[in-house]
Amino acid sequence: MRFDIILAGVGGQGVLSVSAVIAAAAMQQGLHVKQSEVHGMSQRGGAVLAHLRLGDRPIASDLVPRGRASLILSMEPLESLRYLEFLSPEGTVITSVNPVKNITDYPPLDEVLDRVRRLPHAVLVDGEKLAKAAGSHRATNMVLVGAASEVLPLEASALERCIADRFAAKGAKTVDTNLAAFRAGREAARS
Amino acid sequence: MSDRVLLGDEAVALAAIHAGITAAYAYPGTPSTEIMEFLRVEHERRGGPRAEWCTNEKTALENALGVAFVGGRAMVSMKHVGLNVAADPFMNAALVAPHGGLVVVVADDPGMHSSQNEQDTRYYGDFARVLTLEPSDQQEAYDMTREAFDLSERFRLPVLLRLVTRLAHARAIVRVREPRTPNAIRKSDSPNSWILLPANARRQWRALLERQPELVAYGEASAFNTLTPGSAAVPAVITTGIAKNYFLENVDDLPERPWHLHIGTYPVAPSLVARLLEAVPRALVLEDGYPFVERQLRGLAPSRYEILGRESGHLALDGELTPDTVRQALGLEVAPAVTVHDGPLPNRPPQLCAGCPHGDTYAALKQALAHFGDAAVTSDIGCYTLGALPPYGAIESCVCMGASVGMAKGAADAGYHPAVAVIGDSTFLHSGITGLIDAVAANANMTLLILDNETVGMTGGQPTMLPSSRLKDVVLGVGVPPERVHVLSAHPRQTAANAEILRGELAHDGLSVVILVRECIETARTHKQAGAKTIPVTAAP
Ligand code: SF4
Numbered sequence: 001m002r003f004d005i006i007l008a009g010v011g012g013q014g015v016l017s018v019s020a021v022i023a024a025a026a027m028q029q030g031l032h033v034k035q036s037e038v039h040g041m042s043q044r045g046g047a048v049l050a051h052l053r054l055g056d057r058p059i060a061s062d063l064v065p066r067g068r069a070s071l072i073l074s075m076e077p078l079e080s081l082r083y084l085e086f087l088s089p090e091g092t093v094i095t096s097v098n099p100v101k102n103i104t105d106y107p108p109l110d111e112v113l114d115r116v117r118r119l120p121h122a123v124l125v126d127g128e129k130l131a132k133a134a135g136s137h138r139a140t141n142m143v144l145v146g147a148a149s150e151v152l153p154l155e156a157s158a159l160e161r162c163i164a165d166r167f168a169a170k171g172a173k174t175v176d177t178n179l180a181a182f183r184a185g186r187e188a189a190r191s
Numbered sequence: 192m193s194d195r196v197l198l199g200d201e202a203v204a205l206a207a208i209h210a211g212i213t214a215a216y217a218y219p220g221t222p223s224t225e226i227m228e229f230l231r232v233e234h235e236r237r238g239g240p241r242a243e244w245c246t247n248e249k250t251a252l253e254n255a256l257g258v259a260f261v262g263g264r265a266m267v268s269m270k271h272v273g274l275n276v277a278a279d280p281f282m283n284a285a286l287v288a289p290h291g292g293l294v295v296v297v298a299d300d301p302g303m304h305s306s307q308n309e310q311d312t313r314y315y316g317d318f319a320r321v322l323t324l325e326p327s328d329q330q331e332a333y334d335m336t337r338e339a340f341d342l343s344e345r346f347r348l349p350v351l352l353r354l355v356t357r358l359a360h361a362r363a364i365v366r367v368r369e370p371r372t373p374n375a376i377r378k379s380d381s382p383n384s385w386i387l388l389p390a391n392a393r394r395q396w397r398a399l400l401e402r403q404p405e406l407v408a409y410g411e412a413s414a415f416n417t418l419t420p421g422s423a424a425v426p427a428v429i430t431t432g433i434a435k436n437y438f439l440e441n442v443d444d445l446p447e448r449p450w451h452l453h454i455g456t457y458p459v460a461p462s463l464v465a466r467l468l469e470a471v472p473r474a475l476v477l478e479d480g481y482p483f484v485e486r487q488l489r490g491l492a493p494s495r496y497e498i499l500g501r502e503s504g505h506l507a508l509d510g511e512l513t514p515d516t517v518r519q520a521l522g523l524e525v526a527p528a529v530t531v532h533d534g535p536l537p538n539r540p541p542q543l544c545a546g547c548p549h550g551d552t553y554a555a556l557k558q559a560l561a562h563f564g565d566a567a568v569t570s571d572i573g574c575y576t577l578g579a580l581p582p583y584g585a586i587e588s589c590v591c592m593g594a595s596v597g598m599a600k601g602a603a604d605a606g607y608h609p610a611v612a613v614i615g616d617s618t619f620l621h622s623g624i625t626g627l628i629d630a631v632a633a634n635a636n637m638t639l640l641i642l643d644n645e646t647v648g649m650t651g652g653q654p655t656m657l658p659s660s661r662l663k664d665v666v667l668g669v670g671v672p673p674e675r676v677h678v679l680s681a682h683p684r685q686t687a688a689n690a691e692i693l694r695g696e697l698a699h700d701g702l703s704v705v706i707l708v709r710e711c712i713e714t715a716r717t718h719k720q721a722g723a724k725t726i727p728v729t730a731a732p
Binding site for chain 1: 222437536542
């Protein structure tokens with residue numbers, strides 16, 4: 001089994017937390033993991049891309065080869081379209097519908113969402129709305145993890161454990177908010 | 192001992208602690224920053240060895256050299272261009288025969304994710320005639336760092352460890368070993384080796400050259416270099432560092448498994464190369480960086496061997512390797528991706544954070560400059576370099592740390608007016624002060640703007656070496672006339688007033704310095720969140 005993920009978003013959206021939670025859950029399940037992060041310049045509000053590879057055999061490359069990603073998981077709709085050359089024809093794009101319009105030539109949002117919907121396998125979730133309902137807009141990235149849990153080769157319970165671990169230091173309320181966000185995302189991806 | 196999940200950078204840091212370092216030093220720079228970040232956390236929270244940020248890479252290396260001078264183990268870490276700054280102590284450290292292990296970790300940035308060039312540090316190892324180790328994964332980053340300290344003491348030379356972005360910033364499971372106790376502190380028994388007067392230096396240089404065959408012998412025997420037989424019907428493959436992973440990613444799709452030499456240590460072991468080329472006279476060299484091994488193997492004289500790589504056109508001359516470029520070089524098709532027929536997407540380049548103080552300074556500068564003809568605005572390395580992009584378009588150069596100051600003086604000397612240099616506080620301390628002293632000595636007709644955000648912003652908010660309140664004293668101390676020094680608040684409400692003051696200084700015939708102060712909003716937020724908690728580890732002065 002090999003499950004390659006491209007994580008996309010805009011610097012500051014918490015892409016690395018998403019990667020860390022999924023990687024931790026995969027390791028708990030005894031999978032091999034390679035997790036390539038982005039630090040430095042692009043974190044300043046630019047397009048960010050992280051690679052996450054899961055497999056039941058050792059993984060050589062830190063980077064996902066083109067055409068092999070099973071999933072593009074994006075925090076932002078325009079960014080969900082940026083790395084399609086990595087997506088396998090059977091792969092899924094899961095993205096939040098909430099745009100980050102920090103550029104002047106951002107296309108009309110409807111056009112962007114349309115382009116996503118036209119992909120063979122696309123799931124759109126209103127990350128911000130679900131996160132707010134769960135308790136904080138800052139949990140948007142955990143909504144996305146929840147939505148991804150539907151296609152990840154991982155147990156939802158393992159992901160929940162890792163979310164709880166990750167936010168434990170910030171108190172029970174933050175843990176609950178992030179778990180609720182995760183469940184809301186999972187629910188939304190199902191419907 | 193247990194397994195840990197670590198970034199490549201963190202594996203290096205942990206290995207240094209386990210190797211028994213007495214101290215580590217660094218200047219922040221992507222992709223090396225997380226080495227010192229990790230060491231600082233270990234130091235603050237778990238009583239790990241001394242771990243300090245320094246003013247620049249040269250002072251960092253000199254601090255480390257001093258630890259080795261008295262027999263301790265020391266590590267210094269930096270990004271690739273940092274070694275240019277530290278090149279003087281580095282080259283000479285190769286001659287002093289340290290008895291305390293000295294490891295110089297340099298993280299290269301092929302593909303220039305966060306850098307102004309993609310220079311390859313392996314040339315420096317060759318230049319200084321020292322050993323260079325290049326890990327292929329996080330485990331090797333740990334193992335090689337441990338070994339580098341032993342090798343440094345065995346061969347009595349600094350050992351260079353070369354990382355690249357993708358290794359430094361990828362996480363994997365690392366198996367760690369028992370820590371070793373730090374060295375006892377004692378000076379060398381051959382004190383003259385440290386005094387590089389010509390007579391000593393000639394002796395030390397000869398001794399270093401005489402040790403070269405031992406370094407080659409180390410490479411011949413090292414388990415970090417592996418020769419794996421394969422089919423003689425297809426070109427052999429030579430990999431270095433992480434290129435091995437991209438090769439292994441694709442090898443199962445090849446009709447026949449080629450002979451494979453992996454190189455993890457330099458100087459390159461010649462007998463391994465000879466055995467490979469005797470088996471197959473044609474080899475593809477895969478290396479992330481310059482065609483360093485490729486050039487060595489091809490040489491200039493005609494040869495019966497055929498060496499393929501970047502310079503033969505099998506791979507691009509520039510940019511980082513990827514599993515796909517390697518795949519194509521191996522003659523394999525890249526896997527088809529999902530097909531879409533939509534047009535291109537707008538780019539999303541990095542930009543200043545909303546509310547960044549630099550944005551307000553640039554607004555004031557542009558207002559002030561509107562009163563003059565064509566100005567020359569040089570700048571430097573940091574978040575504020577993003578002021579070159581829209582909507583600011585406020586600066587015209589970014590070359591190397593500190594260059595803005597000397598370049599503005601040069602432009603002024605050549606008759607350009609107004610000549611303006613824009614530099615951040617940390618970059619000013621790193622390499623701008625010396626340029627300012629030149630400008631003072633010549634009373635250059637230029638204006639220096641120091642953008643004081645009270646942190647090293649671009650690399651994530653490390654402390655600057657002097658608190659912001661002392662910058663003015665530094666400027667006055669080197670002799671800028673007090674009436675030509677202003678300290679202003681880079682607050683949006685002040686933009687018009689700041690523009691007026693800048694306008695006056697731009698018009699002034701001579702040197703002026705304007706310090707624009709407001710904390711980086713990212714570190715301000717971190718400080719607020721940290722509140723009155725314990726000492727912030729990475730983001731406090
Ligand atoms: S990190 Fe700080 S200095 Fe850098 S762009 Fe953001 S606010 Fe400005």
